[in-house]
Amino acid sequence: MGSGKGRGLSSVFVVCPRCNNKGRLIEKRTPHNIYYYVYHSRNKLCYVGAGRYEYVSKLHDFELRGAHDSKRYIDYLEFIVEILGEALREDSKNRDEIVKSLVEAYINITELLIELSKELDSDIASRIARALERVRARCIRYELS
Numbered sequence: 001m002g003s004g005k006g007r008g009l010s011s012v013f014v015v016c017p018r019c020n021n022k023g024r025l026i027e028k029r030t031p032h033n034i035y036y037y038v039y040h041s042r043n044k045l046c047y048v049g050a051g052r053y054e055y056v057s058k059l060h061d062f063e064l065r066g067a068h069d070s071k072r073y074i075d076y077l078e079f080i081v082e083i084l085g086e087a088l089r090e091d092s093k094n095r096d097e098i099v100k101s102l103v104e105a106y107i108n109i110t111e112l113l114i115e116l117s118k119e120l121d122s123d124i125a126s127r128i129a130r131a132l133e134r135v136r137a138r139c140i141r142y143e144l145s
């Protein structure tokens with residue numbers, strides 16, 4: 001990987017998304033991107049992704065990121081909700097199909113939150129309960145129940 005210029009061993013230990021072993025996260029910077037690796041030993045280095053996937057992202061309405069970024073799915077979810085919201089307002093042709101998929105995703109997320117709330121600390125569990133109660137109240141208000 002060259003002389004070490006543009007990269008460094010970080011003190012951040014991570015579980016490698018490629019091999020599931022622990023290692024240090026390394027950044028290798030180039031003029032156009034940042035590449036991430038997990039350093040396990042002198043003989044083992046796993047490539048785990050880039051900072052940006054410009055070429056692939058051109059085919060999507062949001063930017064994809066590498067496996068080193070454990071929060072990327074939450075960001076993708078927020079983008080997807082926004083994109084689907086726009087699609088529902090603009091595209092009446094596929095509206096029923098999109099709404100059906102959204103309802104299924106919502107049910108799955110809700111079931112996951114209920115399941116997790118049993119394991120999480122009481123503050124987060126009560127936040128989940130309040131959020132679900134707000135949704136329920138809105139359903140009643142809009143006569144969706």
Ligand SMILES: [Zn+2]
Nearest residue numbers: 016018019046
């Ligand atoms: Zn690895």
